[in-house]
Amino acid sequence: MFLKSCRLKREEVQDFSVYPFSIPTIHHLDTLSLNQTVTFFVGENGSGKSTLLEAIADQIGFHTAGGSRQNVRAYNVHASESHLGDYLRLSWMPKVTDGFFLRAETFYQFASHIDEVDEDGFKSYGGKSLHHQSHGESFLSLFQHRFREKAIYLLDEPEAALSPAKQLTLLRILHDLEKEQNVQFIIATHSPILLGYPNAKIYEFDETIHEVAYEETSHVQISTYFLRNREKMLEELFKEQ
């Protein structure tokens, strides 16, 4: 792995009551250790996972709407401003600049940009325009053909387009890339399947950001309970007040 930690330069923050410092997890953030090849960010909607991932992407130099360093300023989707990025310090050993920031919500615009600039028959994307592949196929093409070693990948909800079977395929891709010990992933996810990747560090975002075991995540607990007790859970959920 390459990125060892990220630290919020708290001493430079003027006002913790304004966004993004007002988000509880960011408010309490100090130094986050990233000492595993695969790190997951998990937590409720709105808990700050994308905000932090985007800020890290910004500091690495990736387009904050998604892409790599080559795509910075190269395509014209509105890149969200990462106010937080300016307040993060990343510690590297060694520093890498290759990689990719996958953002499900702006992937369509990224695909259009690749259509415009492609010169090698979409070699890095399975030989076909990303627009001529289904949403899930285009994600997998990117993972299978563009992801390489000596790089850092930030993935924001990669499961958004993937069937459970294809999420398993992604686990296999992570495993194959990890074998060389020369790659790093930070992944924000809601998927109990992806979270199951072995030896990953899982950070849960609630009031603070803290490490949890796989079985302790509410994502795994709720999914497991639902699958085992579907009728009982639905009955409880739909009960008249």
Ligand SMILES: Nc1ncnc2c1ncn2[C@@H]1O[C@H](COP(=O)(O)OP(=O)(O)OP(=O)(O)O)[C@@H](O)[C@H]1O
């Ligand atoms: N530009 C903005 N101005 C003010 N608040 C914002 C802005 N963008 C996001 N927020 C708020 O910041 C909080 C964190 O959002 P973020 O997208 O990081 O959450 P998340 O954990 O990634 O959620 P999800 O799991 O739904 O993707 C949310 O409460 C959101 O409403």
